[in-house]
Amino acid sequence: MKLQALLQDVETKSVYTMNPEITNITDDTLKIRQSGVFVCIKGTKYDGHDFALKALDKGAAVVICERDLGIKNSIIVEDTRKAYALIAANFYGSCHRKLRIVGVTGTNGKTTTSYLIRKILEDSGCKTGLIGTVNVVIGKEKYPADLTTPDPVDLHRYLMLMSIAGCEACVMEVSSQALAQDRVYGINFDCGVFCNLTPEHLDYHKTMDDYALSKSKLFEMCKTSVINADSPYASLMCESAAGMKMNYGIENAADVTADKIRLSAEGVTYRLKRKNAEYHVSFDSLGVFSVYNSMAAICAADIMGVNTDKAIRSVSRFEGISGRMERLKGTGGINVIIDYAHTPDSLENALRTLRAVYGGKLITVFGCGGDRDRDKRPQMGRTACEFSDFVFITSDNPRTENPEEIINDITNGLDKEKYFKITDRTLAIKSALYSAQKGDTVLIAGKGHEKYQILGTQKIYFNEREIVKKLLEDKARF
Numbered sequence: 001m002k003l004q005a006l007l008q009d010v011e012t013k014s015v016y017t018m019n020p021e022i023t024n025i026t027d028d029t030l031k032i033r034q035s036g037v038f039v040c041i042k043g044t045k046y047d048g049h050d051f052a053l054k055a056l057d058k059g060a061a062v063v064i065c066e067r068d069l070g071i072k073n074s075i076i077v078e079d080t081r082k083a084y085a086l087i088a089a090n091f092y093g094s095c096h097r098k099l100r101i102v103g104v105t106g107t108n109g110k111t112t113t114s115y116l117i118r119k120i121l122e123d124s125g126c127k128t129g130l131i132g133t134v135n136v137v138i139g140k141e142k143y144p145a146d147l148t149t150p151d152p153v154d155l156h157r158y159l160m161l162m163s164i165a166g167c168e169a170c171v172m173e174v175s176s177q178a179l180a181q182d183r184v185y186g187i188n189f190d191c192g193v194f195c196n197l198t199p200e201h202l203d204y205h206k207t208m209d210d211y212a213l214s215k216s217k218l219f220e221m222c223k224t225s226v227i228n229a230d231s232p233y234a235s236l237m238c239e240s241a242a243g244m245k246m247n248y249g250i251e252n253a254a255d256v257t258a259d260k261i262r263l264s265a266e267g268v269t270y271r272l273k274r275k276n277a278e279y280h281v282s283f284d285s286l287g288v289f290s291v292y293n294s295m296a297a298i299c300a301a302d303i304m305g306v307n308t309d310k311a312i313r314s315v316s317r318f319e320g321i322s323g324r325m326e327r328l329k330g331t332g333g334i335n336v337i338i339d340y341a342h343t344p345d346s347l348e349n350a351l352r353t354l355r356a357v358y359g360g361k362l363i364t365v366f367g368c369g370g371d372r373d374r375d376k377r378p379q380m381g382r383t384a385c386e387f388s389d390f391v392f393i394t395s396d397n398p399r400t401e402n403p404e405e406i407i408n409d410i411t412n413g414l415d416k417e418k419y420f421k422i423t424d425r426t427l428a429i430k431s432a433l434y435s436a437q438k439g440d441t442v443l444i445a446g447k448g449h450e451k452y453q454i455l456g457t458q459k460i461y462f463n464e465r466e467i468v469k470k471l472l473e474d475k476a477r478f
Contacts, residue, residue: 086186114171131145197212258273
């Protein structure tokens with residue numbers, strides 16, 4: 001693509017006459033190719049402007065920057081993050097304009113809600129791609145996800161592949177970091193969904209107000225917004241919404257409400273009420289949060305033109321997602337649940353749910369990630385000990401931190417009779433399973449769908465389903 005076509009809709013502050021053929025765009029000097037464009041992004045650790053000369057030396061044809069660097073072939077823009085998003089969209093044929101796009105944001109529930117919406121749309125005959133935390137789905141192909149919301153180049157490449165594959169729509173999880181960093185800038189969402197907001201990512205956002213404001217940016221880009229009326233942040237999201245709004249909730253007045261909620265080990269059932277009509281909903285997923293997730297999906301489906309009866313049928317046939325209150329089979333009478341819960345709120349919700357639907361002892365295995373918000377660690381420790389009969393505190397993804405120091409942060413101030421520290425996660429899972437009797441429940445929390453541990457800067461293969469299966473087979477031999 002020619003440079004001038006690439007910069008369509010990008011406001012430049014410097015005059016340029018060059019118009020070379022561009023082969024790739026990136027903000028990473030390691031990914032520069034001959035005749036590429038290098039975009040200087042200022043991050044939390046590094047400033048891309050410091051690497052502009054290196055990019056030119058490696059063959060970049062053009063450097064996009066925010067200030068005069070005194071180098072050849074540079075083009076100055078007001079905001080390189082926004083320019084990067086627009087350039088990426090142009091490079092991949094602006095396929096976001098060819099698809100109907102649903103964006104889902106919130107601290108918890110994004111993944112389940114996104115998969116539900118995709119299933120409803122697919123069942124209604126609308127071929128739909130998905131971009132999210134677990135993976136990227138395009139037709140029958142699945143690609144691993146490194147970020148909940150990819151950087152602009154990967155994002156728009158996926159949208160192009162969806163368009164080529166014949167998709168009519170895309171459901172996308174939109175993270176707060178992606179919104180703060182303008183990764184989805186320039187995309188007009190047909191529908192935006194707000195699930196909830198509880199403390200998370202405060203190592204990045206610093207305050208809940210900043211976190212909430214980042215989330216609210218999604219609704220400035222949406223034709224219609226679907227908002228959880230029971231969230232304390234509902235009013236902020238509504239105020240930010242540029243288009244039409246639809247609210248859903250259980251406790252507060254809303255356009256769509258739920259009552260007669262019944263929780264069991266088989267899932268949830270409830271009565272959905274909207275526009276003077278009533279519907280019976282059955283969803284094979286545990287917990288009150290499953291009511292919220294399914295309501296959000298049904299509302300989004302309505303915005304996308306799927307009638308409520310069809311949406312509810314799709315919800316009832318949903319088979320679940322790896323690592324989201326996933327109930328493992330063949331566990332010898334022990335209820336073994338793997339869940340992604342990695343915030344105080346999501347862990348409490350998971351434990352309250354399991355306590356409500358299962359008898360016997362409730363044993364929890366969890367840890368906290370390294371190089372992330374330290375303040376939540378003791379909160380999660382208190383939550384786990386309050387709602388569990390016993391807790392095995394272990395490693396999650398320690399990254400570059402000492403795992404034992406992370407565990408010490410978690411256990412600070414806890415009753416030592418309620419927990420046991422085991423740094424080795426496999427050994428912690430083994431200890432939990434071997435201490436459980438038939439009818440007891442073991443929650444393995446924090447990693448969910450992940451099939452790895454991050455130790456230092458390396459990803460090590462770590463599949464909790466395989467570990468549980470082998471441990472229970474070994475236990476059966478005793």
